[in-house]
Amino acid sequence: MKTQLFKDEESWLEARRGKITGTRLGNLLSKRDKKPLLAYYELLAERIALPPTNEMAMDRGKRLEDEAVERFAKETGKKVKNDLVLWYRDDNENIAVSPDATIGKTEAVEVKCLSSALHIKAWITKEIPDDYEYQVLQYFIVNDKLKKLYFVFYDPRMPKDIFWLEVKRRDVQEKISEY
Helix, strand or coil: CCCCCCHHHHHHHHHHHCCHHHHCCCCCCCCCCCCHHHHHHHHHHHHHCCCCCCCCCHHHHHHHHHHHHHHHHHHHHHCCCCCCCCCCCCCCCCCCCCCCCCEEECCEEEEECCCHHHHHHHHHHHHHHHHHHHHHHHHHCCCCCCCCEEEEEECCCCCCCEEEEEHHHHHHHHHHHCC
């Protein structure tokens, strides 16, 4: 065993970054099915991402959204429009969605600039976080012509800073019909 002495709490906290400590050990894996919990992805983020700033998450997301859309367009070669729009259902204007970007009437882009831990989790699992299930469905509920939603993850603090998951109407049609 090695021992390290610290002069202040700031350097002590920095040394703990990315380490499995006693406090963290019980929060890494689910006791029931041994699947990784959020603390597992936070640990990975501490090891590979730039440290987060004090910027509020919502402010950070708004600030980075146009940059993410631009990167998506460049990397896919798609003609993307990111005008500030609101889509309404033809038969009920109370049902709406605000796409972050559109590609004609049949494709849309939703951007999320999440914490580095959630970014890593989505990259590893190839799953959209459950918190956004209804937002994804709403795109298809509002636009009957929508065939595909690109759910873009962007975190410039990460080595793999941008990726996206494609949601096709046929894959969520049962839930769309239900709602």
